[in-house]
Amino acid sequence: MTDKTSGGSHPEKCASLGEFGRIREFLAPLTLGHPDSLNLRDDAALLTVPEGDDLVVTTDTIVRHVHFLAKDGPGDIASKLMRVNLSDLAAKGAAPLGYSLSLALPVSVDDGWVRAFAERLAEEQATFGIRLIGGDSVRTEGPEVLTINAYGLIPKGQMMRRDGAKAGDLVYVTGTIGDGALGLMAARGDFIGLPGAAELVRRYQIPEPRLALGEGVRGLVNGAMDVSDGLVGDLAAMAGTSGLGAVLHSHLIPLSDPASELLAGDPDLMISVLTGGDDYELLLTVAAENKAAFERKAEATGIPVTAIGEITAAYTSGMVAVLDADGNRVNLDNLKYTHI
Amino acid sequence: MTDKTSGGSHPEKCASLGEFGRIREFLAPLTLGHPDSLNLRDDAALLTVPEGDDLVVTTDTIVRHVHFLAKDGPGDIASKLMRVNLSDLAAKGAAPLGYSLSLALPVSVDDGWVRAFAERLAEEQATFGIRLIGGDSVRTEGPEVLTINAYGLIPKGQMMRRDGAKAGDLVYVTGTIGDGALGLMAARGDFIGLPGAAELVRRYQIPEPRLALGEGVRGLVNGAMDVSDGLVGDLAAMAGTSGLGAVLHSHLIPLSDPASELLAGDPDLMISVLTGGDDYELLLTVAAENKAAFERKAEATGIPVTAIGEITAAYTSGMVAVLDADGNRVNLDNLKYTHI
Structure with missing residues (x-):
């Protein structure tokens, strides 16, 4: 030194x-x-x-x-x-x-x-x-x-890579998404009176690196990165490095209790969940034939994983279609976005 | 990235x-x-x-x-x-x-x-x-x-270390010393009109990493570091990590032509040579029995090396005595020092 x-x-x-x-x-x-x-x-x-x-x-x-x-x-x-x-x-x-x-x-x-x-x-x-x-x-x-x-x-040869995603892969995330961005908003004075606001702020301040999961599922994962710059953007980046696109089902995105409560009151906050950063959860793509083995290995680590979409060759490289529970396209531009 | x-x-x-x-x-x-x-x-x-x-x-x-x-x-x-x-x-x-x-x-x-x-x-x-x-x-x-x-x-096992110096080792430096500190002074407006001022500034801005020498003499060197924080301080640090002291002969310190010219006009500038930083030459200690082999290997790299002192157990740890050509102790406090 x-x-x-x-x-x-x-x-x-x-x-x-x-x-x-x-x-x-x-x-x-x-x-x-x-x-x-x-x-x-x-x-x-x-x-x-x-x-x-x-x-x-x-x-x-x-x-x-x-x-x-x-x-x-x-x-x-x-x-x-x-x-x-x-x-x-x-x-x-x-x-x-x-x-x-x-x-x-x-x-x-x-x-x-x-x-x-x-x-x-x-x-x-x-x-x-x-x-x-x-x-x-x-x-x-x-x-x-x-x-x-x-x-x-x-x-040697076992490093998970961002550019490993393949068409047809399932897209998984660990933990819950959106707490980082909502936590930053809470730290800046939003959501006064929300019982879970302090929990969100802690999630923004102290991310949880998913080391046990990363090591545990090695070999069963095609593409991998952490969600630091926003779920949609990071998924687009990951799919794009393989020349692929992705479908993301917004209603499947795992939310913490305080995030769920906030979205129930103001559905437009979904934009922060989809595009905010600082979650530091893992974004992983898994071939369909490895689904059961992957979920079993993940469960053994105690870290929850949730399937939220699919990698597809149907779109131009790096395009992500966000769909709601009815299969309708979510237009991110129509959601009110507060720049943070 | x-x-x-x-x-x-x-x-x-x-x-x-x-x-x-x-x-x-x-x-x-x-x-x-x-x-x-x-x-x-x-x-x-x-x-x-x-x-x-x-x-x-x-x-x-x-x-x-x-x-x-x-x-x-x-x-x-x-x-x-x-x-x-x-x-x-x-x-x-x-x-x-x-x-x-x-x-x-x-x-x-x-x-x-x-x-x-x-x-x-x-x-x-x-x-x-x-x-x-x-x-x-x-x-x-x-x-x-x-x-x-x-x-x-x-x-494996061949890394040269700062803490390898042994009592009786010869102390060598590569290249010339003091150009970095004098170059910084020149860059800040000193030495107007000196023909070699631009050369000194370049030495401050663009140090020369002595990679060929470092690799070439590996195995023949006991202690090694680069001179970045000033020759006396760095030598004190190196000797001190081994619980030893050092003698430094100021008249043996290799100087560039412009540095020699400056010191001829203002001998007090020796303080900058001794304690200024940014030389990025190597400071190496070599056992007496390896002297000839070391100098031969160094010569093969084309990078000049000069013996300027000795490591000694005679002093308290980290003490460096700077001696002039007559063997008299140079009192660094008596030299006019311009903080840079």
Whole structure:
């Protein structure tokens, strides 16, 4: 781990621990003493990939005001940063191995912030079985920009891919959809008085990476990605990378209780369910002949999966037709959309 | 490669290509069509590590106003970002394999900037034999924050380490020292009229990663790192991680012609040579019995190396005594230091 708080300057002399001190005090313990991380005192770390495995690499950057709220604290920011990266590993069917961390922090961020950030990372590491291997810590004059590169292991040739969908595949999602977008709206002051509003906000702030499911159904899945930019757009992207389209049945989309209650009162909120982001559920396509085996494997992980559509060669590449319970096309343009 | 320009929004509709368009047009070609990168259309990439090798991972982040100048153009910024990371691989003795790229860009950055940035990355890739494997592209309200995670291959057990220095080792540097710090001063308006000023500025802007040397001397080196934060501080850090100190002979430090000319006129500039950063030369410690073999191997790479000191157990851990040609201690506090 390196410290370049300023080009060619001496270490800063101030009441703060400074970047080196923060790395030593707060971040070095996150390596869990693994020798390959060299206690964050080197310019690089070492990763050993077992014979028979490949390494899956994913990168996600989050920025204050863009990917998290100005009022979010260091713990929740750490959780989100970690979990959005783990969600990408889950979508590949990979097992978490380690991660590199890059922190670009304004000078207004104090040692206490970094301590709380690191403490939450330690908790998340224990939850998901991953450890810090290295990174960088720098100063910026702008808002926090935080990057994790996450590394996972996958048996050679078994990585699930976004471009694996085939015509006739069933389209599944894990968990419930729409809570991320509705949670962001709730965090910004909508849905005052709704009993489940706090639950929605937590879903936006703390996504649940579906690692057990990704690993569990590996080999039974054709196409896979996580739903981070909105269900319809992500399904269009996945089908499109295979030159295919998709049918999506809106009445089959699994909803949480608070989301169901909200939609009962304002059906136009379906637009947020369909196109909002930040769900971090898995979107998976499964050949019809693997349906039973897939559902059995999924059930064993305890993570619910729901079939919501089909991949089809009937449409132009990347087109998604959203149909309601009567089979009528849902025109997304007719739904009132509140840009968030 | 993922695109999260805003939490849960539709793709932006504007004259710009947008993030997806920029990734497709400018960044996807940087994968050189390698299938493991999935054309940047997946959430992750795959890295295959040959049997017998380990993977070296290094992370460097650079920020406008901190690590490069406000007036620097996209090409030179791309070169610096790439080269500071490759310098870390060089210091490990690793061979470049691939890199992940995270771009946090303000909305004021237009498509032309990204095109020029990517074009320079393509040139650097060809020079150094590395390819893009994945990354992320996000929006920020602050200055550009650019991160590369670089991956290199190393035969198992052969990675050079910062903490390998042993008492009695000779201390070597590659190339010339001080040009980075003097170049930053020149870029900020010092040394007007000096014929070599432009050369110094280029040295600050475009460091030269010493990959051939790192690979060439692997096995003959005990401790290794790159000189990025200043020669004395970096040598102190290297010796200190082994619980040792060092002697540094200031008159042996290799200087470029313009640096020599500047120091002849103002000897106090030696402080910038000793403590300035951004040289990105390698700092290597070599056992006395390997001196001849090391110098022979180094010569074969065409990259000059100079012995400038010794590692010693005589001092407290991390102490560096800087001695002049007469053997007198140079008191760094007595030198006029201009904070940069």
